[in-house]
Amino acid sequence: MYRNDTVIPWFAILFAVALFWMSYLNGQHIAGLAGHTPEELSVGQIGLMAFGAVLFMYGFMGLMSNWLEGEELRPIRHFPEPSTAPMVAGIILVLLLTAMGGFYVRLLIYSAQTGHNPTHLQGGLFAVMALVIALLLATYKKFYEREEAVTEDEHSEVPW
């Protein structure tokens, strides 16, 4: 709580993993990983997984924030020096995104033509595409965006 630390985010991720693990303690195997089988999750499992998902996102973003924004802000401007490595990483990510975008469209066409919805594949592919765009944004922020920490008066005129 004192600063933008990594302790609580790491703990949140560990806790999230534990919650996902707990949600299968009743012996029910992972539903739907082998395709969309109409197998229901119990309300308890859904609750544990919902908290697990929030804690995972929170922990992941907490670590991301620590990496991109640091532990403590100082009122200063930072001008990053462009370099080749992040640009190469960006190009690879864009190529990956393009390929996956094409595959995703093919998957939708396949579903429309056959009536078969492989939800695990559709969801997984969309998730990876969203994650790749998130990584592109993170790369931009880390290596190309001009950083600035500002101070604001407590009684500023925003919004009134």
Next chain:
Amino acid sequence: MFQWFDERLEISRLYNKFLRKAFPVHHSFFLGEIALFAFVVLVLTGIFLTLNYEPSIREVNLPDGSTVPAAYASVLYIDSLPFGAVIRSVHHWSAHIMVAAVFLHLLRVLISGAYKKPRELNWLIGLGLLGLTIVTAFTGYALPYDNYAVTATRIGYGIGASIPFVGGAIAEIMFGGEFPGSTHSVPRLYSIHVLWLPLTLIALIGLHLLIMVKQKHTQPKYAEKVAPGKILGVPLYPQQSVMMGILFLVYLAVTVFIAGAFIAHPIEAFGPPTPQTPAVKPDWYFLWIYGILQVIPSEWQFRFFGAVIGPEFIGGVIVPGILGAVAALLPFVDVSKDKVRYLELPSEHPVRTSVTLGVLMFFIMSTLAGYKIDLNLSNAVLWTLILVVPVLTGVVSYILLKALYGRSWERSSAEPQAAD
């Protein structure tokens, strides 16, 4: 192009005044943003669902010859569309995630003391948002009109109808008649779920954010040394906006992955409503209330000015009502003379932290009571767990906090406090 717009709309003034607002950097602020993005995704996926959903229980024939309610059939149709099942599942998971995120956000505000002056109003709005989020999720639960959803919703209908004097009117407004059975129920729940409650949520979220922008965030404590008396942060645009964009994409990635792998409410598995009642439990956020209902003896019933006060009302309304009232009164009981500008460390407020952990344990134990039949536990054992374990948790937490941080309390109480 920018110059063209700037000359006409003075966009640069907007940037200088609003978009350079300082956003303090701390990971705990992401919980509120996750709740916000869950709501955004719920609205977006909900729009898709409304285009294909039929809010009616009129009987229709499926290609296999079976007769089912139209609402049930339309959800089967949504699931058959390319990516349709995933979008419906994302909607369902986002509802669960929003409830969990709002709860955790509230918990963060509670243990960091951010409910105190000047943020009392926003604390109350936050409590209202949690309640509204749960009610909105509940009203959507019956819409697929499958056997499970109908049975689970009937538990909520029973609790609502049990409220003395006004219960009948509330049930009539929410369900449009007897549930299940009335043909008005699904259209009524649909209207409340997709229009009235989301509009109220949008208004309250807008007010919540507006007040937050006016009053500023509670900052991480180190900022007191770096920029005393100021709000230290990064500008809303572009830095904070990029972080929000990353979080939104991470939200999408996690939720869509889970939604694709685990279809949250596969209605084919439950089937359309039948006279046979399946063994169901209400959604997890009602499970603690359901647990209390399980342990309250049926003979706890008396008359009050002609109205029947029964176990459903005691467990489903009075107990949550007391907890809600205590939460609402908290900022007016635990007051701060000066404005709270920085996140308070939970370790430095042992009573509040211990009580919070005790209340959390109460929720967990009450939820456990919801599994009374599955776990074959007696009422005596469950009452002990519900009443004793939370108290024990609070006491042990306090002792541990004192042993670990007692010296730092003495140091901080010796330091002079900053004046308002």
